[in-house]
Amino acid sequence: MSRPTEILSNDHKVVLEKLKLMEQTINNLKSANVKNVLTDLKTFLRKEADLHFKKEEAALFPEMEKFIPRDEGPIGQMLLEHEDLYKYEDNFIRGVDLFSKDENNGEAQKLIRENGNSFINLLREHIYKEDNMLFMMADMHLEEDQINAIMKKFEELDKAH
Ligand SMILES: [Fe+2]
Numbered sequence: 473m474s475r476p477t478e479i480l481s482n483d484h485k486v487v488l489e490k491l492k493l494m495e496q497t498i499n500n501l502k503s504a505n506v507k508n509v510l511t512d513l514k515t516f517l518r519k520e521a522d523l524h525f526k527k528e529e530a531a532l533f534p535e536m537e538k539f540i541p542r543d544e545g546p547i548g549q550m551l552l553e554h555e556d557l558y559k560y561e562d563n564f565i566r567g568v569d570l571f572s573k574d575e576n577n578g579e580a581q582k583l584i585r586e587n588g589n590s591f592i593n594l595l596r597e598h599i600y601k602e603d604n605m606l607f608m609m610a611d612m613h614l615e616e617d618q619i620n621a622i623m624k625k626f627e628e629l630d631k632a633h
Contacts, residue, residue, distance in 0.1 A: 476532055476614075476622040477607040483524045484599045490516055491592050498588040501571075501581055510568045510584070517561050523633050525554050528602075531625035535618040536610055546606050553598045560591035 490513065497509050533547050542548045567583025574580065614622075 475611065476527075476619060476626065477610050479626065480524065480527065480532065481603055481607060483520070483527075484603060487521060487524065487595065488599065490521075491595060494588060495592055498585050501575070501584065507572050507575065510571060514565050514568050517565065519633070521561070523629060525557070527626055527629055529554065530629065531622045532610065535614060535622055536606075538618070539613050540609065546601070546609070550598070550602065550606065553594060556594055557591060557598070560587045560594065563587035564591055 493509070494513050497503075497506060497513065500506070529551065533542075533551070537547055540547055542551070563583055564587040567580045567587065570577050570580035571584060
């Protein structure tokens with residue numbers, strides 16, 4: 473059976489690939505087919521990325537808070553970063569929606585570029601911290617029954633998804 477951190481780290485690999493595509497796309501808003509790529513990215517963010525964040529917030533972090541108090545350490549920091557990521561994501565998607573109606577809309581292009589780049593940069597750093605620090609702490613400290621509880625919650629979230 474896979475460990476929760478293994479599942480989340482595998483998600484990170486997929487996300488990092490998508491961030492490359494997102495970066496190329498927002499830097500070439502004039503290229504052909506850009507509307508379709510942006511729409512696919514929107515779907516990925518709303519479905520896969522948000523589900524991943526939820527798995528951390530609702531399953532992994534609460535179990536980790538049993539040995540690391542939220543406000544004094546990395547969990548609080550990760551949650552603050554999730555808040556910023558949601559903000560950038562929402563604004564990026566607002567831009568994508570405006571852009572699909574009119575690709576010459578300057579406001580849409582600005583929303584996409586500014587929030588897209590902020591999202592990409594923050595999420596790359598965030599994933600680095602999770603993979604190299606937070607998940608190692610999880611692997612060191614989580615007990616068997618906690619791992620089972622997390623896996624069960626993952627299944628519930630996948631089903632509700
Ligand atoms: Fe993550």
